[in-house]
Amino acid sequence: MDYNQKAKEILEAIGGADNVEAAAHCATRLRLVLKDESLVDEAKLDKMDVVKGTFATGGQFQIIIGSGTVNQVYAKLAPLAGVSEMTTKDDVKKAGTKKLNPIQQFVKVLSDIFVPIIPAIVAAGLLMGINNILTAEDLFYDGMSLIDANPGIADLASLINTFANAAFVFLPILIGFSAAQRFGGNAFLGAALGMLMVHPDLLNGYGYADALLEGTIPVWNILGFEIEKVGYQGTVLPILVAAFILAKIEQLLRKVIPAALDNLLTPLFTLFITGILTFTFVGPITRTGGDMITGGLVWLFETAGFIGGGLFGLIYAPIVITGMHHSFIAVETQLLADLARTGGSFIFPVAAMSNVAQGAAALAVIFITANKKMKSIASASGISALLGISEPAMFGVNLKLRYPFIAAIIGAAIGSAYITLNKVLSVAIGPAGLPGIIAIRVDVILHFIIGMVLTFVVAFALTFVFAKRQQLKEKKNESNAA
Structure with missing residues (x-):
């Protein structure tokens, strides 16, 4: 070439x-x-x-x-x-x-923060999926799990579970590093702030609700002012806001502290001031806000049912076109970090349905178009979409021809409605496509597979139907013109 x-x-x-x-x-x-x-x-x-x-x-x-x-x-x-x-x-x-407009800029900020840490979350999440397969009862044996039937791999499951939990337990460190860097601060100070928020001397954040009910929350008593000694394991919003404040405080201090003392005093005051603000105001307020957002999403999933799931599936691909889907990463991370309460994420399964639908529609185009270049693009991009990367199929084939895109979002809506009706949730973030099976809760894997098959068949078939309709319309226009 x-x-x-x-x-x-x-x-x-x-x-x-x-x-x-x-x-x-x-x-x-x-x-x-x-x-x-x-x-x-x-x-x-x-x-x-x-x-x-x-x-x-x-x-x-x-x-x-x-x-x-x-x-x-x-x-x-x-x-x-x-x-x-x-x-x-x-x-x-x-x-x-x-x-970009203000909303797009906000979404881009979230994207810049979370996209770099996705590999760590994906690795941890998929390990969690493997652990679930090893420990789930009735998946391979009646009334038993794999480790019940094979006690020799019990420690392997324990090791995998430890590896899987690490990224979520210490999530504020990952986000602190990435967010501080994005906001213009020192990334390592951001990581140190995240470490403060998950320090083992603090009450584990996962036990906060029980300690609150029992009235046993430990505190620091400083000059008569009590500060709760509570960690922020598995949280997202507190460290995001705290990292933003840290970056701004650091930038301000660098302007007022003499250059000779900058390397000594700026990190000291930045971390100390931000830490105080985090445990007194920022942390408690944003923890409540994050809990409300998470609770609201769980309520919506449980209340809106298959109608809500179908609508989400219908609009997911259009959201991807705008780039707004990057904002879901922050929400999904919070849902996965609080599995005990949420049970998992409903966003990933819907994303998988959308990608499979785009892939199915693109693959259908291979049998419809006579254009050799379009056939080549459709085959490669269709397979890519089935494996979790839908943009080439969406932009290179389906949106260009229009009717495959319409078929795809209808297929995604039907598949999403089905999986939502059957409470399909993921316990990880992984490739949103066929390989995503491992990220799904074991008890609903079958429904996830059925949802993918349903999505594929509907999108594939509708692409043929719409293509035939398009051809008839073009012939009619040609005959009218003649």
Whole structure:
């Protein structure tokens, strides 16, 4: 492939070098911040064999090219566009943020904080799923679990459970590091703040409710003022707010403390002041707020039933288009961190239904379209969606043709309604697709599988129905024109 020629063609189609403000690439896509997206000739891009799809989101115009090829094209595009090959994703994010409205900016902040820690949460969650399979009764044996039938693996299950719990027990440390960095503070001070909030000398946060009922909450008595010695294990909102305050206090102190004393006094006062504020005001208030949000979501899931689940499944893919789905990560993390009360997350199973539906619709297009390029994109992206990555199928195939996207969201709605009716919950965050089975509560895995099959069949079949309808409509228009 002549990558230099491909880069020139892409650059011409996006409005030339003068229209490129920043550029970077990920594993499969060019990520561009353009001065004027109206100058983009999408029809020209669609005709290029190297381009698998395009879409605009989060202030960026993204061109799907594919793994192994995108970096080669970017290497030729960067000098032609007059941007440095050292342009980082952070630079693109900052440039793109300027074009976002306040709500989009808020969602982006949550995304920037939680996306980096997803691997740790996914690993812990999937380990939790494995532990559930080992310890669940009646899954493989009547009235017994795998470890009951095979006592020799009991310690293995215990070890896996310890590994699985770590990321959620010490969740404030992960979030503290990422959030402080995002808010412009020292990431290691953010991690230290998270450590303060889960220190073993504190009452474990999971035992707070019982201690409150029994009136046995330990306190620090400082000059007659009592501060509760309570930890924040498995919480999200307290450390988010505390990390924001820490970053702002640090920035303020660096302006007023002499440079000679900065490295000594700034970290000291930053951590001490933020710690005091966290345990006196921020923590108690945000813990209550987080509990209310979690309780409200659980109530909605249990009350709205299959109707609520169906509506959520219907709108999930449109939410992904806007990028707003990144805000679900914070909510889902809280639901999973408080499994004893919530039982799990209903968000992940619905996301899995949505991705499977997008994949099914894209795969159906293989048998409908005569366009060889579209067949190629549909096959690769359809499989990718079934495995949990739906954007290539959604933007590269389904939204372009419209009717597969409509079929997909209907299929997702029906599948989501079914799994919600049967109280399907996940105990982890994992690949939201076929591999996600391991993240589902053992007692409802069968319903999750049925939901995926139902979703796939409906989306696949409706794509054919809508395609036939589209063809009849086009023939009718042609005959009227004649």
